[in-house]
Amino acid sequence: MQDFDVVIVGGGPIGIACGLEAKKQGLTYAIIEKGPIVNSLFNYPMNMQFFSSSEKLEIDDIPFISKEAKPKRNEALEYYRRIVTSNQLNIHLFEKVLDVEQKKAFFNIKTDKDTYKAKNVIVATGFYDLPNKINVPGEDLPKVSHYYKDPHFYASQKLAVVGASNSAIDAALECWRKGAEVTLIIRGPEVGQRVKYWVRPDIVNRIEEGSIKAYYNSTVKEITESEIVINTPQGEVTLANDFVLALTGYRPNFNFLEKLGIQLSDDGKRLPAYDPETMETNVPGLFLAGVICGGMETHKWFIENSRIHAPIIINAIKNKMAAADKES
Ligand SMILES: Cc1cc2nc3c(=O)[nH]c(=O)nc-3n(C[C@H](O)[C@H](O)[C@H](O)COP(=O)(O)OP(=O)(O)OC[C@H]3O[C@@H](n4cnc5c(N)ncnc54)[C@H](O)[C@@H]3O)c2cc1C
Numbered sequence: 001m002q003d004f005d006v007v008i009v010g011g012g013p014i015g016i017a018c019g020l021e022a023k024k025q026g027l028t029y030a031i032i033e034k035g036p037i038v039n040s041l042f043n044y045p046m047n048m049q050f051f052s053s054s055e056k057l058e059i060d061d062i063p064f065i066s067k068e069a070k071p072k073r074n075e076a077l078e079y080y081r082r083i084v085t086s087n088q089l090n091i092h093l094f095e096k097v098l099d100v101e102q103k104k105a106f107f108n109i110k111t112d113k114d115t116y117k118a119k120n121v122i123v124a125t126g127f128y129d130l131p132n133k134i135n136v137p138g139e140d141l142p143k144v145s146h147y148y149k150d151p152h153f154y155a156s157q158k159l160a161v162v163g164a165s166n167s168a169i170d171a172a173l174e175c176w177r178k179g180a181e182v183t184l185i186i187r188g189p190e191v192g193q194r195v196k197y198w199v200r201p202d203i204v205n206r207i208e209e210g211s212i213k214a215y216y217n218s219t220v221k222e223i224t225e226s227e228i229v230i231n232t233p234q235g236e237v238t239l240a241n242d243f244v245l246a247l248t249g250y251r252p253n254f255n256f257l258e259k260l261g262i263q264l265s266d267d268g269k270r271l272p273a274y275d276p277e278t279m280e281t282n283v284p285g286l287f288l289a290g291v292i293c294g295g296m297e298t299h300k301w302f303i304e305n306s307r308i309h310a311p312i313i314i315n316a317i318k319n320k321m322a323a324a325d326k327e328s
Helices: 012-022 072-086 166-177 202-207 254-259 290-294 307-328
Strands: 002-009 030-033 097-100 109-112 115-123 158-162 181-185 213-215 219-223 227-232 235-240 243-246 286-288
Touching: 002 012, 002 109, 012 030, 012 072, 012 290, 012 307, 030 243, 115 158, 115 181, 115 307, 158 166, 158 235, 166 181, 166 202, 166 243, 219 243, 286 290, 286 307
Parallel strands: 002 030, 002 115, 115 286, 158 181, 158 243, 181 213
Antiparallel strands: 097 109, 109 115, 219 227, 227 235
């Protein structure tokens, strides 16, 4: 069984930052990622542009050069990929962590391919794997998706986009520009206030001029092969429909966190318990990094403000190991 100072679960930007920091500080480590390098970013919309400028997405001060101030998805893939390959980080791809078992002074990390032993574990599994479902009949039809990739697919089609935040609004605008007939279904009274400030006027104007139809204070009642039924303040509306993009956000894998023994707050936010000074959870030796820290508040943490978790955690692990060495 391979034995490490630290195993990092998740090879997103923050998991990679943790691996790089561990390597720099002389710890033995492995990053285990269930998909390709930065799997979540790989699955983002094809033409996605970050709201952060590139220097704010840098890890370990390694320069991130992009064509425009705010990089595109492809540039971010290139940047994080190069960090992994140039630094020869020990990353195990397409390997899923199934369980982390605490033994006395170490953890057993069980994956679908192997078992590893580590003194410390960092969970950096993000939140992009589990979409928030709208829980209506027809949600499982093949024409419904919780992930948006490429506008070309929807050209000349009747597309309903559910949601009012950045993902939904970007998808609605892009698809309309590529010739889709777009209807937005928005639960609240307006387009989300957190929509990027340079995109909000665009969508508001498209709705006002009637190019994109929006139903406010409305929810989906049912989806069928050829229609979508919407509850609106004016009553039920049935529209002809080819595809539905239900872009209503994502959530961390709370079952996984609970299985690991991490306490979650019971105030609806499901915030995991951790010490912000060290990022160590209520389970000694088990740390959290990246957007997973936000519980249901998935907008609180992003790359910009969570890349700092890497040095915080690796310093904490080094201090713990030094203290343990002194004792023995
Ligand atoms: C559309 C969109 C735009 C965004 N724009 C920005 C921006 O402009 N600026 C910014 O700072 N942030 C932005 N964010 C947020 C940012 O992308 C995330 O904060 C970032 O991906 C978080 O990194 P992470 O490493 O914490 O999590 P992730 O990138 O989600 O990485 C988690 C990794 O863990 C892996 N994983 C999960 N479970 C397991 C398991 N059991 N075993 C092994 N591997 C596992 C996943 O495959 C994934 O690769 C955006 C997010 C979205 C959705």
